[in-house]
Amino acid sequence: MVMDSIVLVALFAAPGEVAGSALDIEVRQPIDKQKAEEIIEWVEATADTVKLVYGRFPNKKARIVVIPSTRNSWGGNAAVSFGQVTRSGGEKVELYVNPDRPIEEFYADWTATHEFSHLMLPLLRQRYRWISEGFASYYQNVLMSRSGRYEPEMAWQRLSEGFARGRESRPELTLNEASSNGIREARMKVYWSGAAIALLADVELRQRSGGKESLDTVLDQLQSCCLPSKTLWTGPDLFRKLDSFLESPVFMPLYRQHANSKGFPDVIPVLNALGVVKTRSRVRFENDKPLAQLRSEIAGRR
Numbered sequence: 479m480v481m482d483s484i485v486l487v488a489l490f491a492a493p494g495e496v497a498g499s500a501l502d503i504e505v506r507q508p509i510d511k512q513k514a515e516e517i518i519e520w521v522e523a524t525a526d527t528v529k530l531v532y533g534r535f536p537n538k539k540a541r542i543v544v545i546p547s548t549r550n551s552w553g554g555n556a557a558v559s560f561g562q563v564t565r566s567g568g569e570k571v572e573l574y575v576n577p578d579r580p581i582e583e584f585y586a587d588w589t590a591t592h593e594f595s596h597l598m599l600p601l602l603r604q605r606y607r608w609i610s611e612g613f614a615s616y617y618q619n620v621l622m623s624r625s626g627r628y629e630p631e632m633a634w635q636r637l638s639e640g641f642a643r644g645r646e647s648r649p650e651l652t653l654n655e656a657s658s659n660g661i662r663e664a665r666m667k668v669y670w671s672g673a674a675i676a677l678l679a680d681v682e683l684r685q686r687s688g689g690k691e692s693l694d695t696v697l698d699q700l701q702s703c704c705l706p707s708k709t710l711w712t713g714p715d716l717f718r719k720l721d722s723f724l725e726s727p728v729f730m731p732l733y734r735q736h737a738n739s740k741g742f743p744d745v746i747p748v749l750n751a752l753g754v755v756k757t758r759s760r761v762r763f764e765n766d767k768p769l770a771q772l773r774s775e776i777a778g779r780r
């Protein structure tokens with residue numbers, strides 16, 4: 479064990495009001511005082527962007543723990559190399575950071591946005607991990623764009639590239655199989671198939687309600703009724719609950735169509751209708767497409 483994993487003293491705890499939540503932010507040592515303050519500001523600002531979904535942070539009592547880690551694991555030399563949510567004894571988000579990287583790189587990094595987005599859903603059984611990872615991967619891009627940290631083109635580019643990687647990953651497995659214990663090399667399928675389902679649901683909700691309903695509004699209702707939750711949910715538990723907020727279901731039909739099917743949800747027609755057109759290396763927007771307006775409703779700057 480190296481020193482920095484032993485010395486775990488909270489020198490810069492900052493219980494503060496962020497997006498209506500009393501976030502308990504702890505920065506572990508060694509990180510110098512000035513950088514620790516900058517990092518706390520970054521955590522608060524990033525937690526604040528999550529309120530661009532439904533006006534508040536999903537858990538009023540979440541703990542955020544920032545852990546210095548300069549070892550070249552996971553994200554190599556990235557500002558934020560790894561993050562995870564743990565839920566025993568209350569929800570806690572751990573962010574492993576390289577304090578030597580400039581603070582601007584923290585703001586450009588999506589890891590914290592992804593981890594905070596996990597708090598919008600309850601803990602799901604392993605088999606349904608494509609839903610938790612997928613919704614977090616969808617919102618990490620949507621929120622980076624809504625908050626102005628990405629240009630909208632970048633968000634759609636990353637979604638589009640993610641879907642392409644997901645499509646190539648273990649096409650012989652169903653979504654539930656790909657997420658099950660012991661399955662290897664299905665990470666891209668797990669992350670991006672769920673993001674594809676999030677996009678399909680979001681577009682259908684917005685389209686059929688003329689913008690009154692969306693994935694945001696449904697998750698708002700989920701938080702009000704059920705989060706944070708101490709129980710372990712299944713995919714159908716969650717999707718039935720989301721449908722219970724709607725006059726006619728969107729989520730269980732998507733579940734029935736895709737969860738136990740091989741291959742990858744077909745998002746290309748929806749991307750085309752949104753005017754997200756893939757050229758050789760970049761996506762390009764076409765504003766004469768039928769759902770082009772929804773693009774900015776989903777990921778436009780707020």
Ligand SMILES: [Zn+2]
Pocket residue numbers: 592593596610611614
């Ligand atoms: Zn995740």
